[in-house]
Amino acid sequence: MAAIELDGVTKRFGDVTAVEELDLTVPEGEVFGFLGPNGAGKSTTINVLLDFVRPSAGRVEVLGMDPQADSVAVRERTGVLPEGFSTYDRLTGREHLEFAIESKDADADPDAVLDRVGLAGDGDRKAGGYSKGMAQRLALGMALVGDPDLLILDEPSSGLDPAGAKEMRDIVREEADRGATVFFSSHVLGQVEAVCDSVGILRDGELVARDSIEGLRETVGTGATLEITAEGVTDDDLGAVRELDGVDAASTDGATVTVQCDSEAKTAVIGALEDAGVAVEDFSTRESSLEDLFLAYTEGSAPDEAPDDATEVDA
Numbered sequence: 001m002a003a004i005e006l007d008g009v010t011k012r013f014g015d016v017t018a019v020e021e022l023d024l025t026v027p028e029g030e031v032f033g034f035l036g037p038n039g040a041g042k043s044t045t046i047n048v049l050l051d052f053v054r055p056s057a058g059r060v061e062v063l064g065m066d067p068q069a070d071s072v073a074v075r076e077r078t079g080v081l082p083e084g085f086s087t088y089d090r091l092t093g094r095e096h097l098e099f100a101i102e103s104k105d106a107d108a109d110p111d112a113v114l115d116r117v118g119l120a121g122d123g124d125r126k127a128g129g130y131s132k133g134m135a136q137r138l139a140l141g142m143a144l145v146g147d148p149d150l151l152i153l154d155e156p157s158s159g160l161d162p163a164g165a166k167e168m169r170d171i172v173r174e175e176a177d178r179g180a181t182v183f184f185s186s187h188v189l190g191q192v193e194a195v196c197d198s199v200g201i202l203r204d205g206e207l208v209a210r211d212s213i214e215g216l217r218e219t220v221g222t223g224a225t226l227e228i229t230a231e232g233v234t235d236d237d238l239g240a241v242r243e244l245d246g247v248d249a250a251s252t253d254g255a256t257v258t259v260q261c262d263s264e265a266k267t268a269v270i271g272a273l274e275d276a277g278v279a280v281e282d283f284s285t286r287e288s289s290l291e292d293l294f295l296a297y298t299e300g301s302a303p304d305e306a307p308d309d310a311t312e313v314d315a
């Protein structure tokens with residue numbers, strides 16, 4: 001059984017299509033990295049999984065259940081670290097965990113959880129005085145309560161220093177070893193690369209890649225990054241490039257077109273752009289990295305967002 005199954009899921013907010021015809025399967029026991037730049041639709045997808053928002057179309061299954069009909073059962077078996085988690089300022093860290101244990105009817109020791117997330121000495125402090133990273137550790141601890149079958153972590157390393165991000169990844173691996181499925185959303189490739197078995201890359205609400213980290217590496221291994229100086233390249237022009245054999249991804253920031261492709265495809269790429277009437281001023285190639293591939297899948301309509309943070313935490 002798949003832990004998560006999305007079939008043709010679309011979510012519209014008025015004129016905005018946050019998620020479009022998303023098909024996605026996450027097998028049980030997998031650590032899945034859900035990647036995409038800001039606004040790609042990651043949180044909306046998570047909210048659909050948890051029945052916090054209802055899809056406009058499509059079918060959703062979580063742990064074999066319908067999140068709408070069985071929302072209580074789904075939430076009982078799921079641990080969630082929501083994006084932008086805020087603490088109850090007047091409660092201590094331990095009280096937060098006691099609350100989570102009670103609401104999940106779990107048999108857990110709050111001190112053991114505090115210890116696990118690196119807050120052993122801080123359980124009696126009011127969470128209002130916690131730093132951002134400490135609050136994030138607390139949120140992770142709350143998600144872990146009750147040994148959930150599915151962990152949904154929305155930007156879990158946000159606010160964590162490199163050591164904290166590493167500890168969080170260790171916990172993710174421990175949870176996977178216990179048999180849990182982990183759905184890990186992030187806009188930073190470096191975070192998921194070290195811990196995830198597979199990734200899906202979302203861009204403008206659509207899944208543009210779904211592969212194992214190994215598969216992505218193989219794509220990179222044979223590939224080159226071609227950077228072409230050319231202005232005024234349209235979506236149609238990029239579409240023509242993406243259609244070519246040997247091309248994995250193509251994007252533009254307005255002045256430079258970046259293409260991930262096999263080395264043999266380079267001439268065809270330049271040719272396709274020139275045939276479309278684009279004036280190619282210059283081009284250069286270099287060996288691809290995984291980061292290049294990720295940026296090529298996600299950049300383009302949101303050129304300022306992903307690259308700046310891409311090396312934010314890299315422990």
Ligand SMILES: Nc1ncnc2c1ncn2[C@@H]1O[C@H](COP(=O)(O)OP(=O)(O)OP(=O)(O)O)[C@@H](O)[C@H]1O
Nearest residue numbers: 013016018036037038039040041042043044045187
């Ligand atoms: N409640 C809402 N009402 C209107 N528009 C929304 C709502 N929720 C999300 N959107 C829009 O849907 C799109 C996808 O947003 P979403 O929060 O799912 O992206 P994201 O990938 O999680 O981004 P981030 O990395 O910034 O958290 C955005 O254009 C956003 O403005």
